[in-house]
Amino acid sequence: MGFNCGIVGLPNVGKSTLFNAITAAQIPAENYPFCTIEPNVGIVAVPDKRIDDFIKMYSPTKTIPSTIEFVDIAGLVKGASKGEGLGNKFLSHIRETDAICHVVRCFDDENVVHVEASINPKRDIEIIETELIFKDLDTVEKKFSDAEKRSKGGDKKIKAEADFYKTVNEHLLKGRLARYFSVSNQEEEMLMRDLHLITNRPVMYLANVDENSLTKENDYVKSVREIAAKENAKVVVACTKLEAEIATMPYEEREAFLKELGIPESGLDQVIHEGYALLDLITFFTCGPKEVHAWTVKRGSTAPQAAGVIHTDFEKGFIRAEIMKHKDLLSLKSEQAVKEKGLLHIEGKEYLIEDGDVVHFRFNV
Numbered sequence: 001m002g003f004n005c006g007i008v009g010l011p012n013v014g015k016s017t018l019f020n021a022i023t024a025a026q027i028p029a030e031n032y033p034f035c036t037i038e039p040n041v042g043i044v045a046v047p048d049k050r051i052d053d054f055i056k057m058y059s060p061t062k063t064i065p066s067t068i069e070f071v072d073i074a075g076l077v078k079g080a081s082k083g084e085g086l087g088n089k090f091l092s093h094i095r096e097t098d099a100i101c102h103v104v105r106c107f108d109d110e111n112v113v114h115v116e117a118s119i120n121p122k123r124d125i126e127i128i129e130t131e132l133i134f135k136d137l138d139t140v141e142k143k144f145s146d147a148e149k150r151s152k153g154g155d156k157k158i159k160a161e162a163d164f165y166k167t168v169n170e171h172l173l174k175g176r177l178a179r180y181f182s183v184s185n186q187e188e189e190m191l192m193r194d195l196h197l198i199t200n201r202p203v204m205y206l207a208n209v210d211e212n213s214l215t216k217e218n219d220y221v222k223s224v225r226e227i228a229a230k231e232n233a234k235v236v237v238a239c240t241k242l243e244a245e246i247a248t249m250p251y252e253e254r255e256a257f258l259k260e261l262g263i264p265e266s267g268l269d270q271v272i273h274e275g276y277a278l279l280d281l282i283t284f285f286t287c288g289p290k291e292v293h294a295w296t297v298k299r300g301s302t303a304p305q306a307a308g309v310i311h312t313d314f315e316k317g318f319i320r321a322e323i324m325k326h327k328d329l330l331s332l333k334s335e336q337a338v339k340e341k342g343l344l345h346i347e348g349k350e351y352l353i354e355d356g357d358v359v360h361f362r363f364n365v
Contacts, residue, residue, distance in 0.1 A: 003296065004041075004069035005275040006097030008132075010124055011115045013105035014208035014240035019072040021240065021268050024247035040072040040093065046276055046294070047269045048283060050326050050356060054292045057329065066283045066294040068275050071097050094132075095196060099278045100203045101271060102128060103240075106220035107210040121207070121224045129199070133172050136197045140169045143195065164191055172199075177231075202278045204234040206271060211239050215262050234274050238267020282355035285326075286310070303351040307361045317365040321347045326356035 009015040022042035045065035055063060073094050094100075104121045105114065116123065144165035151159040171181045177199035183189045192200070205228050207221045214237065221237055228235045246254055246266050258266060265273075280299045284306055285292065297306050308315030323345040324338050332338050353359070 002043075002067070002069050003279050003281060004071055004097050005099045005101050005278070006071045006073045006094050007101045007103060008073045008094070008128055009103035010105070010127065012112055013103050013124070014206075015072070015103045017240035017244050018103055018206065018208070018238075018268075018271075019070065021243040021247040022070045024244065025268060040074065042070045042072070043067050044070065044268075044272055046272055046283065046296075047265075048294060050283075050285070051292060051294060053326070053330055054285060054287050054358075057333065058287050058289055058292055060287070060289055060292040062291045064291065064293045066276075066281075066296045068272055068279075068281075068296075070101070070275070073097075094135075094198055097201065099275060100198075100201050101206055101275065102203055103206045103208055104220075104224050106207040106218060106224065106237075107213065107239075109210070119220060121220050122227060125205075125224070125227055129177065130175070132198045133175060133177065136178055136195075136199050137169065137172050139195060139197060140165055140172060144169055160187070161191060164188055168192070168195070202233075203231065204236060204271075204274045204278055206240075206267070207235055207237045208240050209237055211242055211261075213237075214239055214242075234278070236267060236270045236274055238270065240267070243267050282353065284353050284355070284357040284359055286360070287358050297353055299355075301353050302349060303347055303353060303359075303361075304349050306353045306359065307363065310361070313365045314361050314363045317363040318349065319362040319364055321351060322360040322362065323347050323351070324358040325354075326358060329358060 007015055007019060019040075019042060022044055025044050026042050044067065046068055048065065051063060051065060054060075071093055102125065104124055105119060106121055108119060116127070144162060147158055147162035147165055151162045168178070168181055172178065178192075178195075178197040179200045179202075181192070181200075183192050205224050207224045209218060209221060213221065217237065221235075225235050227233075242261075243266060246257065247268060249257060254266065258264070281296050282299050282301075283294050283296060285294055287293075295306065295309050297309055301309075303321040304315045304318040307318050307321070324335065324343065328338050328341070328343045329335070332341060332343075335344075338344055
């Protein structure tokens, strides 16, 4: 089960440089269960210090981290919804993403042309949002037109459906994103979900700055923060040019390099962590001398659902989950010690997996 985040932005804002950093940091193909990678998809490991703890404890033959996909969405310029630039090319890609990382240019450089001829993050964000709203309007108008035709037969349910699409359409026409549309009941919630609207996806902003603005924020970043605050969205401040360099460094050298710059974590790692949080994902682990494996599930997943991520048979034949907490294993140093302290929990079908759980599933097929 792959979760992914689409990278959007105007040309020359640093989108491709960020994607190059992602592909440079991409994990080897044998370390994740996906067969082919499209050229516009990068799959990266979610940085997680707990894996290092488990490696020390179990000395496994193999280690598999949690992963997240980033999709480089091409073709967003003013008028893209009307076929400008690569026009509709981006649409099929963006529809398949679970969240959006919006790259905004927050640096001056006369050698890097801006498509709108000046640096203005607020305007740039509005251009992208307008194009996405136009695409959503296309979707909603088609649904409304279809439901309206079908409602001629007098079916009240279809009439309510048509009315709902009309209201969503009016909301979008005011230039408002779909995620600010409030649904009033379960039926509406389902209809909204089935629309798969682009502007209903969670968003984070990446303010792409020059090296000097990494530790001292410039005014461009402040304007991105103002917009993000209204939307309750996260902002990551990074220099994508620098990120592309960091991504090619050996892991040991990265930490020293970042320390020298006075940055606790690389921008790419921040983007990965925020993407993970944006999608409301958590990690659980299966550990042993053969393999330490980090697994990704949605927050609120039950033990059988988590078992199903490993193998569908595990979910079908689920008996119980034996749970140990990362902090207990870390302080007591072994599974045996955790058991002796009575800290191994036996849980059934109702148990909700928590971030950092180390799990042994018992199942019968």
